[in-house]
Amino acid sequence: MATFLSGLENGLDETDFDFHDEAPSFFYGLKQRDKDKRAQALEQIRKTVEIWGQHKDEETAKKLLTVQLPTILRLSVESPFEDVRTAFTKMVATLKEAGVTVPDILHLGPSSFIRECNKNLFVAEDPLTQLDASSTALFVEAFINQLRVSRLIQLLGYHPKYLQCFLRTHNFLMRGDGPLSYPFRHYIAIMAASRHRCSYLVSIQEKEFLEQKGNRDWLQGLDHIPQKLRNLLTLNKLLAHQPWKVQADLFKDLLIGPESFSLGELAHAILIMTHYHALSSFALGCGVNPEIDSPQGHYYGDLSLLIPFCYQGNPALGVIGTTSDSEVTDSDVGFSPLNSSPGYLVNSIDKHFAMPLNNTSINGSSFNNVCNGTESSLLHTLKTVSVINFDPELETKESMDREFRESQSVCDLDFKKPITPVVTPQDLIKYLEDPNYSHEDIESTSPLKDGEYSWEDHAYPLLDRLYPDSGYILDEKFTLAYNLTYHNVGEHKNVDTENFRRAVWNYIQAIKGIRHDDYNYREVNSVLVKRFKSYIRMVACYPEQITEFDFSGQIESLGLGFSEKIHVNMIVLEARLQAELLYAFRALMKYMKQ
Template identity: 40%
Template sequence: MGVLKAVVTDQNHNEQKVVPVETTDEETKALFVEAFIANNRLDYSTQLMGYHGKYLECFLKTQNHLMRADGPLPFTFRHYIAIMAAGRHKCSYLIRLQATEFLLQGGDADWLKGLEYIPQKLRDLSEINKLLAHRPWLINKNHIEKLTKGSNNWSVSEVTQALIILSHFHTLSGFIFGCGISSEIDDDLGHTYHQSYDDSYENGCHSDDDEQSFDCTDGGIEALLERMKQLTETREETTHEEMLKGFDKVESPNLDLSSSNEVLNATKADILRYVDEPDFTYQDFAKRLNCQEIATFRAQDYSWEDHGFSLANRLYPEIGSLLDEKFRVAYNMTYNTMGDTRDVDTTAFRRAIWNYIHCMYGIRHDDYNYAEVNQLLERNLKAYVKTVTCYPEQVSRKDYDSVMREFKHSEKVHVNLMMLEARLQAELLYSLRAVMRYMT
């Protein structure tokens, strides 16, 4: 394993510090160098994704296309939209990084005082940003029409790029909180991720912190492997009616989300200045109002592969192909291991996480037996997945440490990447369907 030394500057852009970054292979090291050259830093989210070099390559290509390549939106707008997206989950980590990028692109410093200082055209994104972040099933063609009409109108291509940037940074916020990343080294009170990282995590060990948010009283990897084996041996044909019942019976833990000190600290004015209606949060899809009007989203009626992919490519060239590759890598990536156990077919486990997240957003895959979710995902893991996906600002490093304790650090990062991509796809399915309906 090689070591790359990444140089970062402090907030005054004069004092240089050297941060050792572990790399797993030459290809990943090259990606780190490329990311550093592009951004003048190697941020911790990139370092963690480096455990999975093939995914990191897809992620960097997509993010660079969104934020740096040709596209309908000005660069200052792109970075400010990213700030607005990160604000929905109170992710000060991303807000600081994107505010720096915004200024480097020549952005007006007054805009960083808050939403009341920005052009009305950007302010008009606040409603769809709020819905997309927390209840995307409420988005319809009227929201798209409102943006494309009037004196501050958006083109459909601009709307499409904005929607993808919003979704990208909503879900990246979840990855950052889910992995316990807090500050970059050049932030106030900044510290390296590795200072709080103990190599024992890679070997399945854990800390003895009191009051773990997600207790680990379930059977661990050995029990999970046994359930996967039983599932394979006893799998039978399931009727369509049984599939529908299974979707409705997927247990979604009722979470105790009383505000922690970390969340309270994160709601200070320098974050809330970018947020309209900060009290608007995720609501269980099953508890939605107007159940008759807002039906379950059937993936067979509007899927990424058959519909979203081509529409995204048509309105914003290349982005559909980049997203598609990233989804495929995240969904299919496996090393056939779980903890210290090798030669494991992890397909059922990975599929359960992906489809559980889609289920929380009201998206049903008719060809999936949702009974497998309850069989394969233990309650503490489901609580973690739901919190990272729907309330990421409530997750702490302690939560990351206390769940999936027998998994290697790289495997836990992998699970967080799947959560990122499954939620991203869910947001895009709703928003791109609304765009399509508006256009037709």
């Protein structure tokens, strides 16, 4: 931090250091539990920012402010420590008084789709949206580790038991001891999140890549990365969209040759790719808002001037940029005047812009008609299903096969496959190979049966052997996500939701071609209404296509509370993740036996 302060006092030339490389360390002193130590760091930051304001017209100060202002703005509203929020709020006011143009925050809350969560959760006064002490403690852990409580983490805070398990897994993969270098981990995460055009996750991982001293040239795109990373592109593409096509021979080029991975490195890479594919489903499924300090999370000037240009339909996608085969000029998007970063072109208040871009409206009905649909509520469905006798022991093989095929069927769903390709943000196209490759429905005649290859008996022990403790940590998370319940449906208490949770999990794995021998798939079509099946299928297979209209139209009619909507997407996340892992490690096990 001293270089930032002394740089202006001593007339340091702007070419003497890299503003972006210096940026992360500027705030590191805040990663403290001790309030007195944080106070010392805050005072040093305050003095430095004050000097920048006094020299705002000098080129060095101007560039320093360009780099740091978005983070200053974020810390003024998003920190678990009140002293940090207060101090940075005062700094923002000081800079404004000095005549510095300070950006405005585009979205105060973590989600645009879940309206109860579209507010600043750190100062929420509404008892409905207040977080409990255990979540706040986990937010502190996240802040100390990352100097941020990401908006994805904020949403998961409504399920503290799961969040604790999630953070343990995430930190194990991305920050713990492991065979892959830290820059490799974060770049693999960028490649994985890019498959679903999830700018939200890519933006965070680009920052972390640089914080881990990653080569800035790699962020120019795939033409600038080592061959070892390029070798993962096909595996990444298949796992994201058609994991059942991963075969043993794919691992030959990955495990043999001068740019090969060790078995431990490859296991680590597979875990990161699948982790970020599934996280993309969650972020896009919940409409997670951009981080305030990302280019899409703040804006300069009049927001109303940006609105007419375009609306991407999902804030986690970021700004419109290029499709897979065409370019968009600067005139097609809005740019913030200070740093020339594209502003996110959506007004979270003007919801009339949130209409689907891909003809995924439900039977052409209006938004209000969809929300007031005639489908039975989830509560009524669960009460009805609870008296139906499901006994796989009494079913014939033919009837079980038929029920599985019918559970997979898309012929009666409102959403089957995107009519138009998703628009790829300009800053992501560089990370994509074969960008038009997407989900195709698997043939139901040859499912992967858990009697042949299961998580418990095969993938879990193999993972623990190749990458110690990873299998155990993931198994704990899968089990918690599958069993987590509060016995509520909306305002109704003491409701047994086991049939619903089990149907969601098994339906997601069924459309990925995985069949559980001890499950009667009649339950899927009995418990899950068509609209809801359409939505969770989109989350698992085409998350980049989801708009707020899809979310509201296909999930609202169930009568779920806002935290339960988050819970649904958590189940989809974990079921999808496990499915990808089963295919990846089945193929790897076959290769190892050759």
